[in-house]
Amino acid sequence: MLRKRKLAAKKITAFTFAASLGIALIFHGSIAAAESGHKAGVASQPVKVQKKNNLPKGFVYLDEVIPTAQYEIRYYSENNFTGSRVDGYKAPLAIFSQAGAKALKAVSDDLAGKGFILRIYDAYRPQKAVDDFVAWSQDADDIKMKQQYYPKLDKRNLFKLGFIAKKSGHTRGGTVDLTLAYAKTGTLVDMGSPYDFFGEISYYNTSLISRTQHANRKILKDVMVKHGFKPYSKEWWHFTLIKEPFPSQYFNFDVE
Numbered sequence: 001m002l003r004k005r006k007l008a009a010k011k012i013t014a015f016t017f018a019a020s021l022g023i024a025l026i027f028h029g030s031i032a033a034a035e036s037g038h039k040a041g042v043a044s045q046p047v048k049v050q051k052k053n054n055l056p057k058g059f060v061y062l063d064e065v066i067p068t069a070q071y072e073i074r075y076y077s078e079n080n081f082t083g084s085r086v087d088g089y090k091a092p093l094a095i096f097s098q099a100g101a102k103a104l105k106a107v108s109d110d111l112a113g114k115g116f117i118l119r120i121y122d123a124y125r126p127q128k129a130v131d132d133f134v135a136w137s138q139d140a141d142d143i144k145m146k147q148q149y150y151p152k153l154d155k156r157n158l159f160k161l162g163f164i165a166k167k168s169g170h171t172r173g174g175t176v177d178l179t180l181a182y183a184k185t186g187t188l189v190d191m192g193s194p195y196d197f198f199g200e201i202s203y204y205n206t207s208l209i210s211r212t213q214h215a216n217r218k219i220l221k222d223v224m225v226k227h228g229f230k231p232y233s234k235e236w237w238h239f240t241l242i243k244e245p246f247p248s249q250y251f252n253f254d255v256e
């Protein structure tokens with residue numbers, strides 16, 4: 001009897017988990033569809049996710065600090081340059097250092113007055129995820145996502161070219177990948193190239209985008225700089241907190 005009840009409980013848990021996963025996958029899928037062909041993304045629905053609530057001291061869940069932002073954690077989904085869920089991403093959550101989250105909240109508050117909200121793609125990233133990127137880059141046969149993410153580049157050169165790093169600011173909890181969306185509609189602001197597109201068009205100062213797209217990138221960069229973040233010239237979406245709380249510590253706890 002006891003055993004049966006346990007089994008039933010297990011079943012319910014599994015079902016709930018699958019249901020929530022289903023929602024999460026639909027969410028990621030719809031965004032992927034909307035963004036292919038360089039179109040702006042669609043409004044996103046918040047996804048209920050079970051949190052483990054076991055973060056190291058000095059780290060927080062970003063959605064608790066900035067509930068108005070959209071969270072589309074690509075490395076938890078299959079819609080990223082590797083084509084699979086990345087090691088260490090056990091939930092579609094954004095975790096960040098407390099200091100970073102405080103600065104980002106100021107960014108978000110500032111943008112609210114201008115009609116924008118943030119869409120967060122990645123924040124803290126475990127070292128095992130970075131190691132997963134390295135392993136992926138060495139498997140020359142796997143070019144599943146080449147067309148969408150790095151059509152003109154050899155994946156083995158993505159480190160040398162500065163699009164992926166073997167030691168990342170994300171792993172220190174001080175770097176965040178993000179863009180802007182319109183508060184009214186939830187659709188993405190046109191930045192001229194999609195998140196994690198590896199190529200010259202993603203350089204902040206590229207000549208391959210329109211004046212409006214440049215102006216949009218500038219809105220994001222200016223507000224991030226104003227609140228203590230440093231931009232990265234090769235990726236318009238990537239920003240690092242200047243006064244990092246853990247400037248030389250690389251963490252490896254899971255995103256969960």
Ligand SMILES: [Zn+2]
Nearest residue numbers: 175176177238
């Ligand atoms: Zn980044």
